[in-house]
Amino acid sequence: MVIGAGIVGASIAAQLPEDVSVTVLDQGPSGRLRGSTGHAPGYVGLLNEVPVLTELARASAELYDDLELDGVQGFDRVGGVEVASTPETAAKLEERAELAVRAGLPHRLLDAAGTAALAPDLIDPAQCLAGLHYAQDGTARAGVITGALRKRSRARFVDDAAVVGIELRGNRVSAVRTATESFPADDVVLASGIWGSLVASLVDQRIPLTPVAHPYVYGPKRAESAARTPFVRWPEQHVYARDHGDRFGLGTYDHAPQPVPLDRLGRTAEQPWPGELFDDAVGRAMALLPEANRFPIAERLNGVFSMTPDNLPLLGAFPDITGLWSAVAIWVTSAGGAARGLVELMCDKPSSFPDVDRLRPDRFAGQDPADLEARALRLYRDIYASL
Numbered sequence: 054m055v056i057g058a059g060i061v062g063a064s065i066a067a068q069l070p071e072d073v074s075v076t077v078l079d080q081g082p083s084g085r086l087r088g089s090t091g092h093a094p095g096y097v098g099l100l101n102e103v104p105v106l107t108e109l110a111r112a113s114a115e116l117y118d119d120l121e122l123d124g125v126q127g128f129d130r131v132g133g134v135e136v137a138s139t140p141e142t143a144a145k146l147e148e149r150a151e152l153a154v155r156a157g158l159p160h161r162l163l164d165a166a167g168t169a170a171l172a173p174d175l176i177d178p179a180q181c182l183a184g185l186h187y188a189q190d191g192t193a194r195a196g197v198i199t200g201a202l203r204k205r206s207r208a209r210f211v212d213d214a215a216v217v218g219i220e221l222r223g224n225r226v227s228a229v230r231t232a233t234e235s236f237p238a239d240d241v242v243l244a245s246g247i248w249g250s251l252v253a254s255l256v257d258q259r260i261p262l263t264p265v266a267h268p269y270v271y272g273p274k275r276a277e278s279a280a281r282t283p284f285v286r287w288p289e290q291h292v293y294a295r296d297h298g299d300r301f302g303l304g305t306y307d308h309a310p311q312p313v314p315l316d317r318l319g320r321t322a323e324q325p326w327p328g329e330l331f332d333d334a335v336g337r338a339m340a341l342l343p344e345a346n347r348f349p350i351a352e353r354l355n356g357v358f359s360m361t362p363d364n365l366p367l368l369g370a371f372p373d374i375t376g377l378w379s380a381v382a383i384w385v386t387s388a389g390g391a392a393r394g395l396v397e398l399m400c401d402k403p404s405s406f407p408d409v410d411r412l413r414p415d416r417f418a419g420q421d422p423a424d425l426e427a428r429a430l431r432l433y434r435d436i437y438a439s440l
């Protein structure tokens with residue numbers, strides 16, 4: 054039984070062995086992705102300072118490479134580029150290049166002109182000193198990937214099915230309950246994204262997962278462009294931009310972090326736009342683009358995703374309850390690989406990811422929840438340093 058049909062739940066369902074009977078329950082309506090997956094601009098960057106995340110991302114990208122739905126490709130390896138505007142950041146990019154060498158990821162250090170030429174609509178040569186290009190990074194249509202995985206799996210997907218209870222026999226899971234039905238279960242996977250703590254609390258389990266709000270804006274629609282623009286990040290300004298083909302998008306972490314209290318989550322991973330706080334951050338982000346390409350904002354998204362005290366997923370078994378598994382705080386970037394890692398754990402198979410134990414959900418056991426949340430929020434601004 055998988056609780057949550059976002060990219061993580063669908064990836065797990067698609068990779069569980071065919072002889073296992075799998076049901077995926079989601080509180081959302083049919084055909085709509087109301088969780089974070091439905092809101093992500095979808096950068097998949099392979100390099101991470103934490104090696105297990107690089108491996109999860111690499112495995113995810115390999116899974117996504119082949120996926121399409123109704124003729125629409127789910128993943129496009131357009132590449133990614135990090136832009137430096139100061140000598141200090143340029144030096145950091147050189148360190149990142151060494152990390153890429155160790156990870157075996159193709160990359161190129163570039164001068165200002167070479168960097169700006171990769172994405173002339175987005176990179177202002179006047180604000181660029183150097184760049185680092187990652188050839189195997191890409192952009193995901195997370196909804197397409199999720200739909201394709203859902204189709205590939207043999208699982209039964211039940212929509213409009215909010216889980217309100219998890220039943221135990223002794224210390225073992227035995228069933229999952231919605232308001233109208235009870236589903237017997239030998240294993241239950243929490244793939245419930247930002248709602249993970251709420252679902253875990255149904256069986257008195259605590260997980261240090263903090264939902265945070267994050268601004269992303271879209272420009273007006275334009276004629277579809279065939280340009281294969283890499284995803285652009287400005288690490289020192291905590292800003293990123295994507296060419297969606299028919300419009301540009303811009304996101305920023307350059308603002309005070311905004312945790313979303315659990316009782317304000319509602320049923321979608323979207324919150325009202327908070328006004329000035331995000332407007333100011335978006336204004337600063339927009340100023341990084343070449344002057345002629347700063348766009349009027351056609352759509353504002355205040356999306357919600359999960360953070361943890363070390364920016365790593367919570368993946369693995371709950372030690373106190375047999376048959377209960379966690380698969381939360383997982384980005385699109387890692388979802389396919391994380392799902393494979395979890396399936397291997399569940400099936401007692403040797404892991405493709407030797408360090409997967411580092412992600413176990415009980416690694417913060419006994420620590421002060423307020424301190425854990427503060428640690429998670431401190432990582433918000435530099436999220437792209439480690440993702």
Ligand SMILES: Cc1cc2nc3c(=O)[nH]c(=O)nc-3n(C[C@H](O)[C@H](O)[C@H](O)COP(=O)(O)OP(=O)(O)OC[C@H]3O[C@@H](n4cnc5c(N)ncnc54)[C@H](O)[C@@H]3O)c2cc1C
Pocket residue numbers: 056057058059060061062078079080081086087088089090091092093094095096097195214215216217244245246247248252267268269320322354355356357358359380381382383384385386387
């Ligand atoms: C604005 C924004 C930008 C982002 N940018 C990127 C990016 O560039 N790259 C990247 O890799 N990631 C990005 N992310 C993060 C990424 O979107 C998420 O980490 C990922 O989609 C999480 O997938 P999930 O399946 O765990 O969660 P979700 O997609 O949220 O799915 C969880 C599902 O669980 C269901 N659920 C919850 N509680 C219950 C219940 N009680 N009963 C039944 N169902 C339940 C929900 O309805 C939901 O469908 C971004 C997110 C946002 C919001």
